[in-house]
Amino acid sequence: MDSLNHVAIIMDGNGRWAKSRGHIRVWGHVRGSKIVSDIVEEAESLGVKHLTLFTFSTENWSRPVHEIKILFRLLKKFLQKEKKRILKNRIKFKVIGDISQLPLPTKELIWEMEELTRDMKGLNLTFCFNYGGRTALIDRVNLLVEKGIPITEGNLTESFEVGDVDLLIRTGGDQRISNFLLWQMAYSELFFTPTMWPEFSAKEFREIYLKVAKRERRFGMADANDDWMTSAKLARINKETLGEMREV
């Protein structure tokens, strides 16, 4: 079984979940934010090394101001509530994306948590906040150019704060990437679940993880267990296949 070291999640479906229950969209965010710590805990027990969560996209600025404000407040609340546990579990916490427009106390809390957990060796927990995959890519290319470093796959991969994603999970039923970690998802396994984020659970997370861990990841290779001599012996060779092979 392959180990999926880096799991990224698009936590989607909060608004629809709340609306379908006759509530305002933002209530979905309130409920959704309560699920996050369960998933972090489950990731730790599964042995995941990096967990990257999409918390606010650059495109989410087009939402109503009151919704944006609530999302900002929930980020701060999460950090206040989870600070002790993050430190106790030796989680290395990081936010990527442009946080300049967050209120100062929230920014200070983020900086404090990043500083306190800088050398932690437990789960790498990264929040993508005000994050956009395209902007991130352009920023990195510009940075390399500025430093005179050649633009190669290896240099670009290394320049990012997070590495290649092994498993991307998106809740909420939509099957799209929505400008998330574009470069890092070139070879990710993708899993889309119809479950709305506020109803997502540690149990479903574990089930998805274990199911995907059994998939064969080929990275462009032929079947990893295929030994061509053996399979040539076993294969049915008849007139038809021989004829077609000769044409190649």
Ligand code: IPE
């Ligand atoms: C995801 O839930 C949370 C964020 C985008 C911040 P949504 O708010 O997108 O919920 P839906 O997709 O509208 O149901």
Ligand code: IPE
């Ligand atoms: C993606 O969800 C962003 C986050 C979960 C933070 P969206 O709900 O914003 O994505 P679209 O608009 O449906 O593609």
Ligand code: MG
């Ligand atoms: Mg959505």
